[in-house]
Amino acid sequence: MIAIEQVSKSYNGKTKAVDGLSLTIPNGEIFGFLGPNGAGKTTTIKMITGITRPDEGSITINGLNIEEDPLGAKKQFGYVPDSPDLFLRLKGLEYLNFMADLYEVPKALRQERIRTLAERFDLGQALADPIQSYSHGMRQKIMIMGVLIHDPAVWILDEPLTGLDPKSSYTLKEMMREHADSGKTVFFSTHVLEVAEKLCDRVAIINKGALLFSGSFKEMQEHFRSSDSLERLFLELTNHD
């Protein structure tokens, strides 16, 4: 579970990227995080993952405060950033082992997980090659493998489906579903509203740093007394202010 309480963040002391945001992402659900460009999605994710510090408010992940117990909180989640162009000079296997070292995964377990994840993402043939030689989708996959190697309870994924081929995209969505169904948390941001509509149990829409709506798609339709698609509702919501 992720609990965001009254969180604000401004840049240069002026522009408010996130303004008094409160949001609870419960266990056992896939939670979609939506909003137009510059709405504050990335800033929010950066604050949850400890990359930037909020000016006000608090964030806890499974009860651990990211500011007070950063190491403990960080071990609760696995975070897939939106750009997979990282660690390019390392080989796939070296990167996975580096991640396993930092997350203190025992040897037998890390081997087991590398094997199963490589199989699921069809990356077994590429592990001995430098990540630089990977395509965009392969890089995305190896990044996902790296953050799942410690089997985190909370998944935080920033635009995870970009660049994935249909099969890997399907696999990842399947894995997200399994993970949520096992009572754990999946939190992901996306611009693809069709995916969000189909995949998410609940969505939050933010714009200009403030929460516009949080709830299930059904609740949203009831709230607006409309049978429109998520796309139409989203456009209406984010245009109206």
Next chain:
Amino acid sequence: MIKTLVLARVLLKNGTGRSKKGRRGSKLPLHLLLPVVLVVAFLPLMLTISRFLGMMYDSLAPHGQQGIIVGLAVGLVSLMVFLFGLIYVINVFFFSQDVEHLLPLPLTPREILSAKFLVTLLYEYLTAFLVLGPVLITYGVKSGGGPLYYIYSLLVFLLLPVIPLVVASVLAMIIMRFTNMAKHKDRYRTIGGTLAVVFALGANLFFQRGARNGVDPEQLQEMLIAGDNSMVRLVTGMFPSSRMAADALTRTSSLGGLASLLLFAGVTVLLYLLFLALGRKLYFRSVMGLSESSAKRAAVTSEQLARETAPRTAFASYLLKELRILFRTPPYFLNCVLMSVLWPVIISIPLLAQGGALPFGSLSDMLLESGAGGLVLAGGVGLFLFVSGGNYTAPTALSREGAGLYVNKFLPIRPRVLLLAKLATGWLLTMVTVVLLLVVGLFVLHVPPLLLLLLLVLGAAASLFSCLTGILIDLHLPKLNWDTEQKAVKQNLNGLYNMLLCILLAVLLFFAVLKLDIGMWGSFGVLLVIMLAADYALYRVLVTKGEEWFRNIEQ
């Protein structure tokens, strides 16, 4: 033609890699400033060459053989342009990242090739000037050449690099077209860069030695003439056209000289046209698909998996990651790793150039006996501070992360562990320099073992100091906004700041020891206590304040 020039200008500007943002303040663009700075930096070398040539001229003139100097220089420069050309061409034509953006633009191969050739040619003029400049001027002054000689010189200087560069370009295009070298970009750049540095050092050694030993006219004659003119023929033989250039320069007053010059210009133009024709056939085909890199795509075996998944502590794992990236990224390798090995070599060149007869062995004994051992220690510490302060590993430790720095913030690693792993990486590389310098001290200068041992202890403390200051500087001024790795190290002023800081400390320590005058052991104690105290204080700052500074870096 206009398109070609516009493109060349853009390529040249891009090459210096300065973003518009950083341009404020300095009116003079870097791509114009850089050559000037380089020429100034190489002025001492050029003066050495010039002196060497003057001696050569004087010993050859009585036999009427002074023209050999020009022939030799023209041949040598052609060879140099060709060798550097191979490296430049492969970098500019093939490995530079603009290639992929240029391919979809409505440009003909001829325009792209000409623009890239022009850019490479400009680099080559710079290289050629270093050798040809002193030669042409020295020869002109010594032979009393008139204005015509200098006009000819200028023309030859401008035309000379074209043919070797054409040959290098064609060769490079063939290599890239028919081999898979393109797929091993990193390896090529590392090897090419290392060779270039070694070549430059070798040339430096050659000229220093030649200039210092003084030229024995008899011996030189024997070398150049008696051997059937073999040396001149060898160097000019590789590029027959350069003989015409040399002929034009040595016979400026006769019509034959003019004929040679015209012939040389004609051949140059002809070969350039041939290059364009060939390029049209070869270049696009060899450039396409270049962005792919090498991959074996072989399944990982169980043994491999078992071997490569050995658990390590966060510190060890991070240190290993740093070293891997330093060794595998060509600009990091050349600027951080290679430099740590090269400093001792650079410093020993003047010593080796003097030959074996060195008074240093007895000198250091003398110093010890006369109680100046303290100064030797202070001097050694100064040297260690200077060379390890000049190493870019620690002062670019955070800058090298670039846009990916944020990764370090969401990974479950304490900032202090991460900073200490980066510190250890820098210390490891600077200690390589310290140890190699001590080896030079042992074998070349014959420094007594006891003194070396004391120097090792002080060197460890001094290099640790330089890494601590380096990393603290980088924590304050990380240069994270770069698009090529080159800029993270080469255009990072943190290395310079760190070097200046270390030099300052070196000077202070030296004068302190000089003033105190307390003998070898006393000086050792004072130096060690000061260095260790400074190291401890800086370490405390790093693990307390440093963590806070690291958290405050926002992108």
